[in-house]
Amino acid sequence: MKVEKYIKAKIEREYFFVKGNLPIDSKYFIKRIDESDFYQHDTNVIGKMTWWNYFLNDKVFIKDIILPILDIIDDENFNELGDLPYGLNEAWGFKESFSEYTRKHHHLPSFLSGAVMLNNHNQDLYFPDIGQKLESKPGNFALFSSFLNHRNYRNMTDKTRYGISFNFVYETSILNKKKGEQ
Numbered sequence: 001m002k003v004e005k006y007i008k009a010k011i012e013r014e015y016f017f018v019k020g021n022l023p024i025d026s027k028y029f030i031k032r033i034d035e036s037d038f039y040q041h042d043t044n045v046i047g048k049m050t051w052w053n054y055f056l057n058d059k060v061f062i063k064d065i066i067l068p069i070l071d072i073i074d075d076e077n078f079n080e081l082g083d084l085p086y087g088l089n090e091a092w093g094f095k096e097s098f099s100e101y102t103r104k105h106h107h108l109p110s111f112l113s114g115a116v117m118l119n120n121h122n123q124d125l126y127f128p129d130i131g132q133k134l135e136s137k138p139g140n141f142a143l144f145s146s147f148l149n150h151r152n153y154r155n156m157t158d159k160t161r162y163g164i165s166f167n168f169v170y171e172t173s174i175l176n177k178k179k180g181e182q
Contacts, residue, residue: 013147015130015144015145015147016143016144017130017143017144017148018072018142019134019140019141021141022065022068022139022141023139024064024138025060025064026138026139026162028060029061029093030119032055032093033050033093033095033164034095036050036054037051039052039092044102044103044105045100045102046100046103047094047095047096047100047101048094048095048097049092049093049094049095050093050094052092053090053091053092054091054092054093055091055092055164055166056088056091058091061091065116065141066088069141073112073143073168084171085170085171086111086169086171087168087169088166089110089167089168090110090165090166090167091165091166092164092165092166093162093163095162096123096152096155096160097160098156098157098158099154099156100154100155101123101151101152102125102151102152104149105149105150106146106147106148106149106150107146108147109146109169110146110167110169111145111169111170112143112146112167112168113143113144113146113165113167113168114142114165114167115150115164115165115166116140116163116165117134117137117138117139117140117141117162117163118138118162118164119136119138119160120137120138121136121157121159121161122136122156122157123157123161124152125151125152126150126151126152126153127144127149127150128149128150128151130148136161136163146167
């Protein structure tokens with residue numbers, strides 16, 4: 001093999017980042033997370049998390065969080081590929097107690113991701129690529145391009161931090177059809 005050129009550089013890239021607050025029943029979601037059988041595999045959450053699909057069929061989650069988020073997606077045209085169908089693929093809860101944290105990571109191959117905080121806590125969610133943070137207060141949410149790295153630092157208190165994360169993906173069958181047409 002002969003390598004002609006190797007370049008590792010950064011380029012500007014369009015991204016989406018929205019943050020706000022949703023009027024949610026945090027106690028309901030915290031109770032649901034505490035009732036969960038926790039996922040026991042290696043993830044970026046160095047704490048406890050529910051299974052990846054835990055909230056996908058939860059009507060309160062859909063009504064109070066996902067439907068308002070879908071309105072934002074539709075209003076702001078976050079669908080990078082135009083009119084391709086997309087859907088909610090994963091939605092899980094997490095809880096981080098003393099010394100627990102989330103490692104720096106992204107959510108690719110999803111195209112759009114989100115996080116909703118469920119309680120007051122000083123363990124914020126940081127987006128180092130864009131210099132943003134999401135404060136841990138009930139109902140605070142961020143909706144962001146899935147390639148954006150994010151993390152939080154170790155919980156230095158005895159108070160547990162709770163939240164929900166979710167991902168949207170393009171429908172694979174549609175993407176495969178589009179690739180075949182080209």
